[in-house]
Amino acid sequence: MKLVIQRVSEASVKIDGKIKGTIGMGLMVLVGIEESDGQDDIDWLSGKLVNLRIFPDENEVMNKSILDVEGEILLISQFTLHASTKKGNRPSYIKAAKPDISIPLYEKFVGSVNSLLPTEVQTGEFGADMKVSLINDGPVTIIIDSKNRV
Known part of the structure; x- marks a missing residue:
């Protein structure tokens, strides 16, 4: 699993013009899942x-967690995080897990x-075709891949 984590002052996601999720200060997180992911990754x-x-x-030192600041989290599924761009100009999504x-x-x-x-x-x-809006605070953006934890 791969996460792209952005510290935000606010974020929201719309589907068909309607707000599906919205948060104030917290984390907006893109979540990519690949075929080999499982419960240990979660x-x-x-x-x-x-x-x-x-x-x-x-x-002003980054020393507090989302729990410490009582912030909110917006999670967005994003299969394109597992895009391979090694060959050609069209990304391959072969590593991204199928919906099932x-x-x-x-x-x-x-x-x-x-x-x-x-x-x-x-x-x-x-x-869904989602429209994500956010105000990145910092900006702070962190990428974590569960396959690189060792």
């Missing part, structure tokens, strides 16, 4: 996400993150 990444210290403390694998894993990931937060995770809709 457990590791959900713990890493909620404990990642990328919010400023009283000395990725939908249940995405839903488990949302549930896992939800279980670690006092507020409910906001989401987009898997496979």
